[in-house]
Amino acid sequence: MLLEDLRTHVLDTALLLPKYGLVWMAGGTVCARDAQTGYVVVTPSGLDYERLTPDDMIVTDMDMNLVEGKYRPSVALNLWTGFMRSRPELTAVVHTHSPYATAFSVAYQSIPVITETMADWFGQPVLVTRYLSVEDPEFSTLPIEVMGSGYAVLLGNHGPITVGKTIAHALERAVTLEEAARTYSIARMINVPVTLTEEQACASFDYYHNRYGQKKS
Numbered sequence: 001m002l003l004e005d006l007r008t009h010v011l012d013t014a015l016l017l018p019k020y021g022l023v024w025m026a027g028g029t030v031c032a033r034d035a036q037t038g039y040v041v042v043t044p045s046g047l048d049y050e051r052l053t054p055d056d057m058i059v060t061d062m063d064m065n066l067v068e069g070k071y072r073p074s075v076a077l078n079l080w081t082g083f084m085r086s087r088p089e090l091t092a093v094v095h096t097h098s099p100y101a102t103a104f105s106v107a108y109q110s111i112p113v114i115t116e117t118m119a120d121w122f123g124q125p126v127l128v129t130r131y132l133s134v135e136d137p138e139f140s141t142l143p144i145e146v147m148g149s150g151y152a153v154l155l156g157n158h159g160p161i162t163v164g165k166t167i168a169h170a171l172e173r174a175v176t177l178e179e180a181a182r183t184y185s186i187a188r189m190i191n192v193p194v195t196l197t198e199e200q201a202c203a204s205f206d207y208y209h210n211r212y213g214q215k216k217s
């Protein structure tokens, strides 16, 4: 079996999504690229992760050609690989339907940088795309444009996508984004929230990734 360690890491991460309250049943996606082969490992869509084994993960090349796997990769794989193609430093993509972040995608409101933790992991607001069905000609390009140099984007009427240089970072961003969306929702009920300025957000991101502890992004 090709890439057994990466298959196991991808499945283990997918199993954490429901534990963190980011997806239910078979929702969500974890996709990661192997640095040596350039192959991509992705979770099969529509199947309950609890019943899957590493052998059920799908291995493709960056052009979505099946390399090894029992299941066919979903059409959305073109979007997951698109992030890694446009930003070669990225090796992982996590997609969830976490409720607070998804609520912002339904309300078509971006999530501003509202906490230091959000600044540390994103450094900029998280924007929303227009609604894109998987058959939309811009499905695999517009989210990449909207994310720009950031680390997350909200698919309109759908849910968040986060990316990272490692699977752990993409997962941590999925959790942090949901937490920030929830905090922002609560803060708006209390008063008009104060968001961090662009300068504050950039400074916090830079400090966290370049000078604090181990380097992250």
Ligand SMILES: [Zn+2]
Binding pocket: 028, 095, 096, 097, 158, 159
């Ligand atoms: Zn989805």
